Amino acid sequence: MTGARVAQWKAEVAGGLLLAAIGGFFLYFGLRLPPPDEPGVPGPGSAPIALGVIIALCGLAVAIGGLRKADRSSLDLGGRKQAIALISLVLATALFEPAGFMLSTFTFLTAGFILLGGASWQRAVPAAALVSGGLWLTFTKLLGVGLPYGLIGEILFR
Amino acid sequence: MVITWQREALPGRSWEVRLSVARHFRLIAASLVACSISSIALAQSYPARPVSLIVPAPTGGGTDVFARVLAEIVEGDLKQKFVVENRSGAGGTLGTTQIVAAKPDGYTVGFIWNSPLTTSPHSLNVAYTPDSYRAVMSIGFSSYVLCAQPGFPAKDAQEFIAKLKAPDAKYTYGNDGIGGTMQLAAERIFQSAGVKVRGIPFGGAGETAKNFLGGHVDFYGGSLPPILPHAQAGKAKCLLLTSAAKNPALPETDGLSALALDKAETVLWWGLIVPKDVPEPVFETLQKAFITAAGSEKFKAAMAKQGATLRVLDGKATDALIRTELTALGEVAKSLGIQKKTP
């Protein structure tokens, strides 16, 4: 399965520039940290500043390397399934605490089984219920981990 | 957005269902609930379900062990589970923030040591003051100690300070980190005695002990347990405690009384706190149960084994202690140039 493609050299340039920006970020905020208390002894900002410079230089070198690349191959950035996996993961983690374990994991698993695994409703729903219930019991009862209850958890277990 | 509703499920037992969008909204929701629930009904049934005992320190430390021993005793008394949850981080302020922001129904209580309450607020922007929580009780304290290498030419606190005062004196001592209670305790003494020692911050008393034993710093500064076995084996000469009185675990070591510096005492102590608006009957139940537990033989033994001194105070006395200590350490931090820092 193939998704969006981009030329290899363009990706290298973009990645290098991103890295340079990360280096610049640490350099900028590192310079704003308090100076060393005594001369000759590095302070809280010294290491981040030095590392920020190294990262920025490496990033620029990678970007320049990308520009000079003769290789015409292209890179697969990913397709529909990656997008689905990523979006559902972001939603599940964002809703994990507010909506509670039961609701977020059950919805996440049902969606995952259907959209990623191509399962039917009839199979996905019971499987999702079974897995999330089983994990809930394993982690809270056996391992003593505190998982967020949320609405459904409060009704069922409290 | 917070949706809160409640209904009477069983006579005399109210329960509520809630959907909180963000954790800190819980406080608002909780105060609404607390106003409406009949507190008498609550006290009769409290604790009706397991209680979370938040410990803002990592598993296995002194604070954690005391919390677990206490929890075990209180469980037998109140016939309900007290589940210890370790929420360490940011010098204990992370877990303390969670305790303070918890729903004030008595089902979240916190077992803390004094540092996040009286020391950290001087160097960190914390979201609580002594007015945003209520102290239930405290169990006792343990002093910090300063030790020198076995060959150090001093045999008691007087001679120790005299050596530090010498014009060519140039010593280093290891402490638990800048802005921590240990550093403030030591600096408070050095200031009062008019001496200067170069502080080297380490990640904790264990790391300090290791570097002291290896000869990388001149003095050990930290809690008793890590250095005790080495003092007994003659690998360290402990010269001064940060408490006014002596400690039975180190009978030869002077307290601050020997230097007439009783007022500079700074110790490590432990206690129980709850969110501010916990219903009075619940507060009373907790105070009674934990004070009883702290007085039990089992707990006394646990304290003694860690070299700590039992001194049980009730909520009111603990609250007063917190407020005085907060002010006193604030002055030390200020004179050391420690300020609240923003990134």
Added chain:
Amino acid sequence: MTSANFLLNGLWIAVQPKNLLLCFIGCFWGSIVGVLPGLGPLAGMALLLPLTFSLDPTGAIIMLCGIFYGAMYGGSTTSILMRIPGEAASVVTCIDGYEMAKKGRAGAALSIAALGSFVGGVLSVIGLMLVAPRLADAMLAIGPAAEFTILLAALGVSIFAASGPLLKTIAMIALGLVLAMIGLDPLTATPRFTFGSLNLSDGLSFAAMAIGLFGISEILMSFSQTITERPQAPKLREMLPTKQELKDSAMPTVRGSFIGFFFGIVPGVGHIVSTFASYAVEKALSKHPEEFGKGAVAGVAGPETANNATTGAAMIPLLVLGIPAIPVTAVLLSALTIHGVQPGPLMIAQHPEIFWGLIASMLIGNFMLVVLNLPLVGLFVSMLRLPYGFLAPTILLVCIIGVYSIKASGFDLMVMVAFGILGYALRLMSFDIAPLLLAFVLGDRLEVNFRRALTISEGDYGIFLKGPAAQVAVAMVIAVTIGVLILKLRRWKAAA
């Protein structure tokens, strides 16, 4: 009495039915928490700690040590099957272990990891018995200056162990180091790059980062790949290692034991340093270095052995000095003090039954674990038979729960997802992410010890050459640098 007598005495204590049972409970429980991502030995011990209050001190420490050992054995399972490192020590296993699983050799990789762990565990216990006091002295000699230099050497080693181009590897190391600086500065308590958030004041969570970078990014990758590039469940008769695989892992196992044990003296980060060092040594000595990163048996056997051998060495500061070097030994310390036993220089004389009983039970525990783990290989591998469309969402969910269970922090979940996306992007552009994680783990101690050393010396850089430990460390850095250069040159020449 001689050591042999003491050991026999210890064995007699360890084989008491009650102590055997406690050892088994510990090993079993440790294996469970070790297999689950996020949960590690610390979580497992915390849960059973109250139980030990009612045991005698020997029984208590036997059980808790069993958890520690068991979790170290179990940690490699998810690394091999799903490319999820349970903890810092199993990052290296993710590289070649997972590649072996892709080739359908998951069973062999798990068996070799278990056997290597057994050998490493047993040899390190023997080492503990023979040279504990001397190694403790060496540990004390390492001050802030020497520690900085040793960690620098470890970073140099990781450049060689990495698979990507040099420029990109250096960028990843620098990025890992600077990410470690987020949070409160340990020396001045200045918040760095936290932007006022208490969540960031302790820095980024290693587990969230590692699970994101390796586990989440791998699942995202696997959806664009053809089906054959996912881990394959081996046929039943291909479950065990072949003769050739066993032969290939023999020497790495022996070398890994020694590397692991001696890197145990590196304070706090011994596990990850020893695994990387073992990987680099195997890659350097191998006749087929190009196989590393593509499922080399030695790349699993060496580091997994080193990992467990470090566990034995990690006990030394606790037992000989009474100073816990890692959080796990801090729990053991409090379990002992609660019973009135104070570990330290006098413990072996005052409580020989605890010291020797523990040593003996470690030997027995390692044996129990290998017996326990080998049959489980089949069970774990059979998970790969499940359809991937079912497995992938479940793995993602277990990652979420695992990360959440560490600190009950919703923020850590966001960190995990963010690093999942970053890891995916970096891998697309052939950046190697293992050095990033190593640098992240070492970064904190590297910077702090550099500054601490200069604080002690008041800015005099001569402190990095003062004392035998510091001098040996500097010699190590020079040796590593020359070694890396020579090997790179030779490879480069061979390629030309």
